[in-house]
Amino acid sequence: MLKAKWIWKKQENYNLYNQTIIARKIVRLKDIKQAEILITADSFYRLFINGEWINDGPCRAWPEHYQYDKIDVTSNLKTGENEIHVIAKYWGVGTFHNVCQQAGLLAQLKVTKEDGETQFFYTDQTWEVSDAKAWISNTPKVSIQMEPQEFYDSRFENSLDFSNAQILFDAEKGPWKDLHPRDVALLTKQSFPFKRILSANIVERKKDIHFCLPTARLVHPGLIEANHNISNACGMATLLQIEEAAQIKLELAGLRVSVDGQIREDGYYNLNPGIHLVLAFVSDVVGHRKEKILRFVNPPASLTLTNPINSNHENPWCWIPFPEYAKSGTDIKWGNWGADEQGNKFAENYLKDINSLLAHVTDINSFRTLLGDRVQNLSLRQMFVRDTNWQFTTRKVIADAIDLIANPAGLMFNNNEFTVIQTSPAGEIELVYDLGQQNCGYYDFELIADQGVEIDIYGIEFITQNGAIQHTRDNRNGMRYIAKTGVNKFTSLKRRSGRYIFITFRNQESPVKIRNFQLIESTYPANQIGSFQCNDSRLDKIWDISAHTLKLCMEDTFTDCPLYEQTLWVGDARNEAVFAFPVYGATDIAKRSIRLAGQSLERFPITGCQVPSAWECVLPAWSFLWGISVWDYYDYSGDKEFLKDTWHWVIQNLKGAESLLNNRGLFSAKMWNMFDWSGIDDGHKTVLHNSMLIVGATNAAIKSAEVLNDQKNLIWLKALRNRLSLNINKLWDDNRKAYIDSIHDDGKFSKSISQHTSFLSVLYDIVEPKNKDAAINNILNPPKEMIKVGAPFAMMYYYEALDKIGKEDEIIRSIYNSYLPMLEAGATTVWEIFPSSNYRPGEFPTRSHCHAWSSAPLYFLNRVILGIKPTAPGGKEFEISPRINGLTWAKGSVATINGSLEVSWKIDGNQLKVEVSAPDDVGAKFKKNDTHKPYKIKIEINGEQI
Numbered sequence: 001m002l003k004a005k006w007i008w009k010k011q012e013n014y015n016l017y018n019q020t021i022i023a024r025k026i027v028r029l030k031d032i033k034q035a036e037i038l039i040t041a042d043s044f045y046r047l048f049i050n051g052e053w054i055n056d057g058p059c060r061a062w063p064e065h066y067q068y069d070k071i072d073v074t075s076n077l078k079t080g081e082n083e084i085h086v087i088a089k090y091w092g093v094g095t096f097h098n099v100c101q102q103a104g105l106l107a108q109l110k111v112t113k114e115d116g117e118t119q120f121f122y123t124d125q126t127w128e129v130s131d132a133k134a135w136i137s138n139t140p141k142v143s144i145q146m147e148p149q150e151f152y153d154s155r156f157e158n159s160l161d162f163s164n165a166q167i168l169f170d171a172e173k174g175p176w177k178d179l180h181p182r183d184v185a186l187l188t189k190q191s192f193p194f195k196r197i198l199s200a201n202i203v204e205r206k207k208d209i210h211f212c213l214p215t216a217r218l219v220h221p222g223l224i225e226a227n228h229n230i231s232n233a234c235g236m237a238t239l240l241q242i243e244e245a246a247q248i249k250l251e252l253a254g255l256r257v258s259v260d261g262q263i264r265e266d267g268y269y270n271l272n273p274g275i276h277l278v279l280a281f282v283s284d285v286v287g288h289r290k291e292k293i294l295r296f297v298n299p300p301a302s303l304t305l306t307n308p309i310n311s312n313h314e315n316p317w318c319w320i321p322f323p324e325y326a327k328s329g330t331d332i333k334w335g336n337w338g339a340d341e342q343g344n345k346f347a348e349n350y351l352k353d354i355n356s357l358l359a360h361v362t363d364i365n366s367f368r369t370l371l372g373d374r375v376q377n378l379s380l381r382q383m384f385v386r387d388t389n390w391q392f393t394t395r396k397v398i399a400d401a402i403d404l405i406a407n408p409a410g411l412m413f414n415n416n417e418f419t420v421i422q423t424s425p426a427g428e429i430e431l432v433y434d435l436g437q438q439n440c441g442y443y444d445f446e447l448i449a450d451q452g453v454e455i456d457i458y459g460i461e462f463i464t465q466n467g468a469i470q471h472t473r474d475n476r477n478g479m480r481y482i483a484k485t486g487v488n489k490f491t492s493l494k495r496r497s498g499r500y501i502f503i504t505f506r507n508q509e510s511p512v513k514i515r516n517f518q519l520i521e522s523t524y525p526a527n528q529i530g531s532f533q534c535n536d537s538r539l540d541k542i543w544d545i546s547a548h549t550l551k552l553c554m555e556d557t558f559t560d561c562p563l564y565e566q567t568l569w570v571g572d573a574r575n576e577a578v579f580a581f582p583v584y585g586a587t588d589i590a591k592r593s594i595r596l597a598g599q600s601l602e603r604f605p606i607t608g609c610q611v612p613s614a615w616e617c618v619l620p621a622w623s624f625l626w627g628i629s630v631w632d633y634y635d636y637s638g639d640k641e642f643l644k645d646t647w648h649w650v651i652q653n654l655k656g657a658e659s660l661l662n663n664r665g666l667f668s669a670k671m672w673n674m675f676d677w678s679g680i681d682d683g684h685k686t687v688l689h690n691s692m693l694i695v696g697a698t699n700a701a702i703k704s705a706e707v708l709n710d711q712k713n714l715i716w717l718k719a720l721r722n723r724l725s726l727n728i729n730k731l732w733d734d735n736r737k738a739y740i741d742s743i744h745d746d747g748k749f750s751k752s753i754s755q756h757t758s759f760l761s762v763l764y765d766i767v768e769p770k771n772k773d774a775a776i777n778n779i780l781n782p783p784k785e786m787i788k789v790g791a792p793f794a795m796m797y798y799y800e801a802l803d804k805i806g807k808e809d810e811i812i813r814s815i816y817n818s819y820l821p822m823l824e825a826g827a828t829t830v831w832e833i834f835p836s837s838n839y840r841p842g843e844f845p846t847r848s849h850c851h852a853w854s855s856a857p858l859y860f861l862n863r864v865i866l867g868i869k870p871t872a873p874g875g876k877e878f879e880i881s882p883r884i885n886g887l888t889w890a891k892g893s894v895a896t897i898n899g900s901l902e903v904s905w906k907i908d909g910n911q912l913k914v915e916v917s918a919p920d921d922v923g924a925k926f927k928k929n930d931t932h933k934p935y936k937i938k939i940e941i942n943g944e945q946i
Contacts, residue, residue, distance in 0.1 A: 002038065002171035002179060004108040004122035008088075009129045010166035014102040015222055017092040018148040020135035023105055023165065024128050025084045027121045031114040035077050039107040040068035041088045042176065043100055043147065046493060047107075048085040049076040053189070053491070056522075059182050059556035059592075060097050060568065062599050062612040066176035068106065069186070077111070084109065084121075087132060087493065089147075093217065094226035094614030096145040096567040101175035104168055128162040135493075140212050140385045142494075143475040144226055144288040144615075145565040150479040150494045151386060155451060157484065184556050184592045190521040194412040194501070195436030198463075200405045202427040203504065204396040208251075209296040209305075211317070212387035215254075215282055216290040218319065218378075219326050226615040228288050229337040233325035233350050235281035235357075236294075236317045236383075237367060237375070243302040245272050254292035256283040256354065261362030277308065279361050281354040285325070285347045286337045289474065295390065307377065308364055315380045320371055325350045330616035332604065334672045335683070389476040392458045392502065398427050405431070411445070411517040418448075418513040421505055430504045435519060437828035438850050440497040440552050440562035445490060445517040449483040454506040456480050459498025461563060461849035465826075469500075470844045475564050478502075483512075495522050497552065497562035497850065499828065524554035529895035530583035532861050535888045539861060542819045542830075546855040549829040550579055553852035554586065557593045561832065561848040567610045570597045571622035572853045574629040575796050579858045581636045582868075585895030590633050591642055597626045598649035605656040607649075609672070619672045620657070620690045627653055627697030631704055637897050638874020643704055650701050651713055657694050658720060664743070665727035667691045673742075677833060678790025681741040681752035688731055688739055692760040695724050699764055707873075725766045732767075737774040738786065754787035755779065756794060759801035776805055791833050792818070792854030799860055808864040809931075812885045815857050830854040865890050866903045867929075874898075877923040880916050880941075884931040898922050907935065916941040 009021050040058040047054040061067040090103035108122040136151040215232035250267040257280045259269045305316035327340050338347025361367050406420035421429050443457055458478030462470040532543040553559045557568040558576040577590040600608035607626045609619035634643045662668035673687040698721040705714040731740050739757035741750040758778035761767035767775045789798050799811045821835035832851035862868050867882035875896035882905050891904035899919030906913050912935035918924040926939045939946040
């Protein structure tokens with residue numbers, strides 16, 4: 001039983017944005033035999049014991065099913081005084097990782113003494129707490145998916161004012177229910193140093209005046225959300241004064257601006273000396289970009305800004321709310337954003353209003369007449385957040401700075417040597433380092449500097465061969481650290497990913513010394529059991545970067561990518577679990593991902609698409625793939641108890657899907673009906689791939705029902721499957737020999753056809769026998785007008801269909817064609833989009849360069865070239881049938897629930913020698929295939945000739 005209390009610093013409001021506290025407790029111990037601590041927080045904690053960093057947490061969880069970490073700390077305690085020290089943060093804003101309730105910290109230490117006596121020390125009013133002012137709170141969010149950006153000012157490290165903690169709730173009586181232990185391994189903390197220095201540059205010292213307005217939080221104070229359908233309707237105004245005629249350049253993001261009633265789309269304004277009214281309104285009134293930006297680019301020195309309502313106010317801007325347009329809604333109903341519950345298009349009406357105001361408000365008098373009743377004055381801290389990202393994304397290299405850097409490689413090593421950075425009157429110094437491969441973790445460094453030196457640290461994934469940098473669009477992938485005088489030591493709180501790290505020194509007036517700058521790698525503790533090698537090193541490299549990508553997308557759950565989102569996307573998790581089972585054998589992370597999605601059924605009619613999350617959204621394809629993932633887990637593990645535990649969710653999910661069938665007997669809902677980044681005609685309620693994926697989920701559920709001997713649901717499931725298949729087949733177009741993509745909301749049939757419906761119909765045994773050959777032809781030889789697979793996510797299901805129809809060699813050909821261009825581009829991880837994809841055109845080949853939904857080679861190279869195929873649940877039996885594919889040898893292993901299964905084969909003249917090593921009690925049978933015909937075959941299983 002938990003005796004601990006939820007605590008925090010005593011304050012009036014426990015929902016403050018981005019608050020950080022330090023909590024501490026001294027405990028006196030002796031005769032320690034064993035000790036464990038239980039700890040959790042809303043939203044983040046970092047635990048230290050006696051100055052040693054123990055863990056970050058908690059793991060993500062729905063507030064209705066909250067979790068605490070359970071950590072053995074026996075070796076961290078000592079006889080005498082011990083300090084428990086916790087940095088705790090409350091985000092106070094919606095993310096894709098949790099649903100904030102309020103600030104709270106809970107911890108309980110249990111110590112068992114040598115004589116068997118137990119002692120408990122737990123959070124209560126005897127703990128001391130203080131605001132941690134060094135962590136600046138008014139920063140923008142990293143992205144819509146993530147928490148606020150990290151900004152640390154070490155000059156405030158000692159500005160602590162400890163007092164007794166405020167008890168908020170008993171353990172079980174707060175808004176965090178069903179408290180139970182973490183059910184997945186703790187993340188790692190591994191030192192990962194830089195591999196080389198890329199460059200040292202002098203970059204332009206920016207003079208811009210930058211304002212970042214957190215519009216959603218201003219319009220909806222206290223609302224915890226991450227939805228698209230949230231109004232950001234507001235504006236701001238200032239008086240700009242210049243002494244001489246000048247051209248003013250404005251850079252905008254999400255705002256529409258007029259100066260004296262003039263709107264310039266290019267942002268350039270030619271102004272005479274005097275006072276000018278600058279009026280700005282939010283233009284994208286709904287959307288995921290919740291901070292809006294206005295920046296004066298390199299303004300004249302004489303430019304001043306003054307509040308138009310109170311010239312003495314410390315904030316030169318006033319805020320203009322539009323409460324009549326302050327609407328909020330969920331994103332479950334897809335595409336009706338910008339309308340209220342009655343369907344009134346408030347976004348369109350708002351835009352009409354602001355465009356009229358921009359045209360008619362031309363001076364201070366018209367401003368007061370037309371907007372005076374709305375205007376409010378807020379403090380600078382209330383109205384704006386401290387955004388540093390723009391200084392990196394607008395960087396301009398002036399010159400090489402290598403002559404200003406002493407020992408540039410020094411900071412790469414953990415010794416007592418420093419890299420010394422001199423100053424330059426021409427600009428600021430930037431160092432660029434390469435980790436050698438993309439990784440994920442915490443920045444950690446030591447430096448000696450003067451007070452007030454600013455160090456910006458930003459990571460990116462990709463630099464082209466001509467040196468172009470791919471900035472992380474819509475993601476502030478970095479932080480700022482402000483130095484105190486003398487020695488500074490710091491480890492960031494935020495896990496970040498990237499390959500190339502840019503370190504920029506600003507406000508520097510004397511040399512800075514920096515040492516042992518490293519990334520502390522933090523991932524799921526992946527134990528690589530599976531392997532693959534062959535005589536084509538290119539396939540080896542594809543397998544290796546796929547495995548590395550998957551590891552970087554394994555945290556307390558599977559995640560989509562380690563940089564942009566770190567989100568448990570339910571469809572991504574299905575792919576990743578299938579890839580991870582034979583490589584890492586990681587069952588706890590798969591179970592946890594399944595369970596979190598199942599719990600979302602308490603909120604949605606079918607499982608949510610990214611969980612747990614403040615984005616209230618459903619992507620039906622992901623919901624149905626979740627059902628398939630439950631069977632995948634049982635098929636790999638043979639864990640019947642988990643299948644029983646999740647069975648009610650499986651049925652509830654399919655019942656929810658059944659309730660959304662239309663009068664044609666097809667799934668029909670105004671939800672996010674995406675399956676692939678390819679251009680499928682999916683912007684309608686009735687999209688055919690959804691119904692096909694329900695059949696796939698129903699097939700999986702039928703197998704589960706048979707294992708569980710649930711005859712009642714088995715009858716219903718078979719009837720549902722047959723009914724759906726019958727109705728799907730009514731949409732086969734005999735003229736085009738394919739299924740149509742969708743039925744439009746006006747009842748018209750889509751003119752679009754795609755590969756996807758053909759390979760799903762074959763994969764899930766939907767297509768009628770008379771049309772099967774045509775469907776297979778669409779898989780192998782799609783006609784020109786047919787939409788092809790666009791992204792590696794959907795390619796997984798294309799490969800599964802090829803495997804099912806005995807076209808495994810086509811999978812290997814596709815892997816060569818799709819992944820070799822990544823290697824040629826220098827990739828160390830696999831990408832979200834294939835290099836050949838034209839669905840997301842742009843300067844760079846993909847958004848995310850590390851996306852584990854693309855790691856299919858891990859699964860299929862071992863399945864096809866090594867020929868390892870499980871034929872019974874629980875890893876009890878395997879078929880071994882390697883396909884040669886032009887190779888001369890291959891070897892590798894897969895992780896089974898019973899141990900490692902290894903296969904090697906080699907061609908020697910006209911002989912094919914195959915060796916198999918299988919765990920005890922695992923059956924392995926060799927099966928010939930057509931690629932073996934030229935050879936005499938020699939088979940050895942567990943040392944015995946077969």
